[in-house]
Amino acid sequence: MIRLATILAAISLLGCASTEPTVSSASSAGNEDIPFKTGRSCFSGSRSSYDDWVASVVSKNEDADLATFHIRFPEADYESYKTGLDCNYIAYPVGDLTIRGVYVRPKGREGENLPVLIVNRGGNGPSGAWNFGRMFQRIMPLANSGYIVIGSQYRGSRKGDDPVVYGSDEFGGEDINDVLALFEIIDRLPGADGSRIGMYGWSRGGFMALMTATKTARLKAMAVGGTPTDLVAELVIRPEMERVFRARIPNYEDNKTVALEARSAVHWADEIDTDLPILILHGDRDDRVSLKSAEELAEALKELQHPYRLVTYEGGSHGLLERNREVIDELETWFGAHLAENEKSH
Numbered sequence: 001m002i003r004l005a006t007i008l009a010a011i012s013l014l015g016c017a018s019t020e021p022t023v024s025s026a027s028s029a030g031n032e033d034i035p036f037k038t039g040r041s042c043f044s045g046s047r048s049s050y051d052d053w054v055a056s057v058v059s060k061n062e063d064a065d066l067a068t069f070h071i072r073f074p075e076a077d078y079e080s081y082k083t084g085l086d087c088n089y090i091a092y093p094v095g096d097l098t099i100r101g102v103y104v105r106p107k108g109r110e111g112e113n114l115p116v117l118i119v120n121r122g123g124n125g126p127s128g129a130w131n132f133g134r135m136f137q138r139i140m141p142l143a144n145s146g147y148i149v150i151g152s153q154y155r156g157s158r159k160g161d162d163p164v165v166y167g168s169d170e171f172g173g174e175d176i177n178d179v180l181a182l183f184e185i186i187d188r189l190p191g192a193d194g195s196r197i198g199m200y201g202w203s204r205g206g207f208m209a210l211m212t213a214t215k216t217a218r219l220k221a222m223a224v225g226g227t228p229t230d231l232v233a234e235l236v237i238r239p240e241m242e243r244v245f246r247a248r249i250p251n252y253e254d255n256k257t258v259a260l261e262a263r264s265a266v267h268w269a270d271e272i273d274t275d276l277p278i279l280i281l282h283g284d285r286d287d288r289v290s291l292k293s294a295e296e297l298a299e300a301l302k303e304l305q306h307p308y309r310l311v312t313y314e315g316g317s318h319g320l321l322e323r324n325r326e327v328i329d330e331l332e333t334w335f336g337a338h339l340a341e342n343e344k345s346h
Helices: 004-013 050-060 066-072 075-084 132-138 140-144 176-187 204-212 231-237 239-248 256-262 291-303 321-338
Strands: 037-041 085-094 097-106 114-120 148-152 192-202 219-225 278-283 308-313
Touching: 050 066, 050 075, 075 085, 075 132, 075 140, 085 140, 085 176, 097 114, 097 140, 097 176, 114 176, 114 204, 132 140, 132 321, 140 148, 140 321, 148 176, 176 192, 176 204, 192 204, 192 321, 204 219, 219 321, 231 239, 231 256, 231 291, 239 256, 278 291, 278 321, 291 308, 308 321
Parallel strands: 114 148, 114 192, 192 219, 219 278, 278 308
Antiparallel strands: 037 085, 085 097, 097 148
């Protein structure tokens, strides 16, 4: 089995080693306790009312299937989230870079120490970033259940931004520091219980989560969905992904196997904290990441006697958005069990 530390050392020699993140003080106007800068509210502009949101969808696509839209994005949920959540786009420093992110927390829970979820987005560059629709489906329901939720957009998430300021997406290279930096932010967040932190990620966000788990023992539970766990094998199934690897991963042409294995948990599952319970979700009709990836990760964890649960969805797609309520129920049950107040000392 190839050790992650060995792989990262090899990558270091090729000029893309990770560095420890540093988080300097950045606060929102009028609140020096918040260790980041807050931007606009999620519920602003064309999202300031449900009707405005629908009108925005139609303006961009006159043939939009509004019946499906109303099913996936119910007005009652919109009103519940707008009333009950503080939701903001944020920016925070990692070294000399400015990293964008999202921050959502329940209203009216001041004075409580709430569990925290770090959410890792999928995609690469600007594609797959946390937008309002993705947050509505995968972040707001969890925040509405009583979690503080924070997530990184990763460096290089805005097309055309200055890479000197905003960095370049390395698809699991230096950008892992954008996730690690969130732990220090959580420690400075009012009302955040730093002893109860969970993490979940989808697709690329899943292997970012698994990589994070080799670098910290602070996570109490994890969930990954539609996650590639052997990128070399996945490349055979989906060769078009090489365009992404070539564009994002530094020195890829000189470093293919080492770089991909550094991002493939089946090669270093034994370096993940053995006390970290991992929920694995996958659709059996996923056309982007094979179900075999989930099964092989589960098998590796089983051999290591590592706590895990594998849930497959018959007919399920890559994002499982057509089964979103079931996914949220699974996540709430999993994190509810492992981040409960009485689990703090376990």
